Each structure stands twice: as C-alpha cells, then as structure tokens.
Amino acid sequence: MIHLQNATLQYNMSKTPIFSDVTLHIAKGEWISLIGPSGSGKTSLLNIIGGSIELSSGKVFIEQTDIQTLSINEKQLYVREKISTVYQQFRLLPQFTVLENIMLPLIPYRDRKVIQAKALELMEDVGLEEHAKKLPSQLSGGQQQRVAFARALITEPDILLCDEPTGNLDHDNRNNILELLSVVHKKGKTIVLATHDDFVTKKSDRIITFTGNTIHIGGDKIASL
Numbered sequence: 001m002i003h004l005q006n007a008t009l010q011y012n013m014s015k016t017p018i019f020s021d022v023t024l025h026i027a028k029g030e031w032i033s034l035i036g037p038s039g040s041g042k043t044s045l046l047n048i049i050g051g052s053i054e055l056s057s058g059k060v061f062i063e064q065t066d067i068q069t070l071s072i073n074e075k076q077l078y079v080r081e082k083i084s085t086v087y088q089q090f091r092l093l094p095q096f097t098v099l100e101n102i103m104l105p106l107i108p109y110r111d112r113k114v115i116q117a118k119a120l121e122l123m124e125d126v127g128l129e130e131h132a133k134k135l136p137s138q139l140s141g142g143q144q145q146r147v148a149f150a151r152a153l154i155t156e157p158d159i160l161l162c163d164e165p166t167g168n169l170d171h172d173n174r175n176n177i178l179e180l181l182s183v184v185h186k187k188g189k190t191i192v193l194a195t196h197d198d199f200v201t202k203k204s205d206r207i208i209t210f211t212g213n214t215i216h217i218g219g220d221k222i223a224s225l
Ligand SMILES: Nc1ncnc2c1ncn2[C@@H]1O[C@H](COP(=O)(O)OP(=O)(O)OP(=O)(O)O)[C@@H](O)[C@H]1O
Pocket: 011, 012, 013, 018, 036, 037, 038, 039, 040, 041, 042, 043, 044, 045, 194, 210
C-alpha cells in the first residue's frame, strides 16, 4: 500500500539528513505507530506519504504509483482520493458548524444532499449527532477531535495519517479516539500514526522508531546514517 524506496530526506538548511536510504513497506490494512523524540522526523514522514513534501532522493509509492513523478495537480487529485490526515490541533474551521466542517472535503465534488446524508451518518458513528449545528468552539477537545475524524473519513480514504491525534486529550478522550481508530482499522484502512504515548502504540500492528538519525522498524534496524 505504502512503499518507500531508498528514501532520504534532508531539509535545505540542514547539515544532516532526517533519515537516509530508508526502504520500508506498509501493507494494506496495517496500523503503524511512529515514535521517537521531538524533531526526529515523524511528521516529516507523514508529510512525505501525504505528498506535501518531497524526498531529497528515493521514491514514494502509494499502491503502484510513484507519487513524486506526478504533476502537482495529479498528485493533489490522487492524494485527495486516497489519503486523509488528522492533526493534534484538530484544524477545524471555526466559522463553520460541526456538520459543515465534516462536509467540507466533499463540497466541491458531490451533490450537497448526498454529502449531508453521509456527514450525518458519520456524526452518529462518532457519537456527535446532537451537536450538528454547534460551532467547534462549543465542543470539548475530545469532541472536536471526533469531528476531525469524521471529516477525515467522509472521503472514504484508504490511508489515514494521524499526527499525534491524542496529544491534546485526557485519558477518556484518548480512549474514545483509540476506539474509533480500532473501528477504522477493522474496516481495513491503513493507519500511520505519530505519537508520544506508549499506550497508543500498543494498539498498533507495528512500530517504527525514529532515534534522530536512525529508523528502526518492528525492532529490526532497517536504515541508519
Ligand atoms: N519544512 C522544514 N524545513 C526545514 N526543517 C524542517 C521542516 N520541517 C521540519 N523540519 C525539521 O526537521 C526535523 C524533524 O521535524 P518533524 O516535525 O518531522 O519531527 P517530529 O518527530 O514530528 O517532531 P514532534 O514530535 O515534535 O512533532 C526538525 O528538526 C524540524 O525542525
């Protein structure tokens, strides 16, 4: 599903790469945790898979497509259909209602009634059906993150990227989000999730560990500087 081949990432102003010559495969339906200290490269890897930044060298395949060979427009279209991202800070649009926030990713592309029906269904799935007309600011952090998940799922992505999705939540809300992720996982979606929380990593199939200059996968060292 996701394949990095001889992947090296070095930001322009930096003397050393974030990672170097990494080859890694994430199978369809796997739930992967990315762990490691702050600044070790977890978000960077999510951004590469999501197509928002490019490797310095190497290839990134999503299914059979090397996304770095696509034009900007082709890549946007390809990624939009296959991948959604959930962030630590929720990133809901404050001027829109909860229902509208969930509908937003599909608004330009589908009939509004169809999108609304889908969004209402997702609101039930995440247990927020009573809050459709509220603004995000009227919800708790945990509720806002559930809205963000519903928004991510409305496009029916094959891959869900999560950047510390429970980082701002207390234990109960973290557990709610983990339950949602388990449901998503059981439906066969591929999850790649950056976290600092050991409890969260226990739910995943495999762990990729960033040490700052080395990446380990499932305990086996696969690449180093
Ligand atoms: N666009 C960029 N240009 C230059 N350097 C960057 C850029 N994005 C990230 N970095 C640097 O790359 C390193 C890895 O950052 P990244 O955000 O991937 O780490 P992280 O493991 O996700 O950290 P955290 O756990 O704090 O979110 C950091 O030193 C960061 O400052």
